[in-house]
Amino acid sequence: MSLTEKVDKRAHILTVAEGLFAEHGFDGTSVRDIAQLANVNLAMISYYFGSKEKLLEALIEDRAGYTLGILEELSKNQTLTPWEKIDRFVDFYVEKILNNFRFHCIITQQYNATRSPEIKELLINIKLRNLEQIKQVIADGQKKKVFRKVDVELTMASVFGTMNHITNSKALYCRLMKIDDTDDASYRKKIAPRLKTHLKQMMRAHLDIKNEE
Incomplete structure (x- = not known):
């Protein structure tokens, strides 16, 4: 071979x-x-x-490598404004998570499981690595006097917490939005634009230096 x-x-x-x-x-x-x-x-x-555990680790690393490449390229892009980068981060993560939300739920479960400290440590390192790219974009926006000073770590927690809740509580939001919970495509089609719009509005209200007290 x-x-x-x-x-x-x-x-x-x-x-x-x-x-x-x-x-x-x-x-x-x-x-x-x-x-x-x-x-x-x-x-x-x-x-x-x-082993199956090592296979999962390899799968996580493989998918994480792709994500990091996208985030690094976006972070380093000098043709985009800080706001455009934030919008693209939101678009990328919403599409990434909703298009793979069942697998995302599996990863969340593994992260919360204490039986596999190796996988948990791997996920933590990947999250830290990816979040560093977003922190750099926010720091650049602050340097350019576009973004105000905020608690960056909790800002990211608000964004990813919202996305995690939407994906991990699919049955709830299908009921609220009257969507057939067996139809994944309909769920993604209805929730994705609302989630993107909400997160972008939230980030603008939170980050815009015009809102600085």
């Missing part, structure tokens, strides 16, 4: 595992389930990852 084939096979296993974790949960998915759907043998999964 060539290097390209190995990379493709590994990526295929991760994609299959992601779908199964999202549909059945981490505990509800076995390595055998992943092997069968990916059309590989158990030995191959063991060769690439070693």
Whole structure:
């Protein structure tokens, strides 16, 4: 098997595992389930990852690497204003989480589970790394006298807390918005624009230097 084939096979296993974790949960998915759907043998999964926990770690790192690349590119972009960067951060995260909200819920569960300190530590490091890019954008906006001085850490907690609540309380918001909770596409279509608009308005009210007391 060539290097390209190995990379493709590994990526295929991760994609299959992601779908199964999202549909059945981490505990509800076995390595055998992943092997069968990916059309590989158990030995191959063991060769690439070693265990189901290590497979999840690899999946998190793989998806996190993509996210970090997007955030770094956006943070360093000199053609965008601080407000445009904030808007794009909001758009990116809302789309990212809502398009993968079942998997996002699995990650949240793993973060809150004490049985896997390695995965929890991995998630913390990834979150810190990603949030640093957003902090840099806010700091740049403050330097340019566009944003007022705020508690940056709690500002980000407000934004991500809102997104987490929307994704982790899907049944509640489907009831409030009269959406069929079995229809993921309808939920995303209705909640995404409202969530983006709300978060952008919230950030403007909170960050705009014109609102400084």
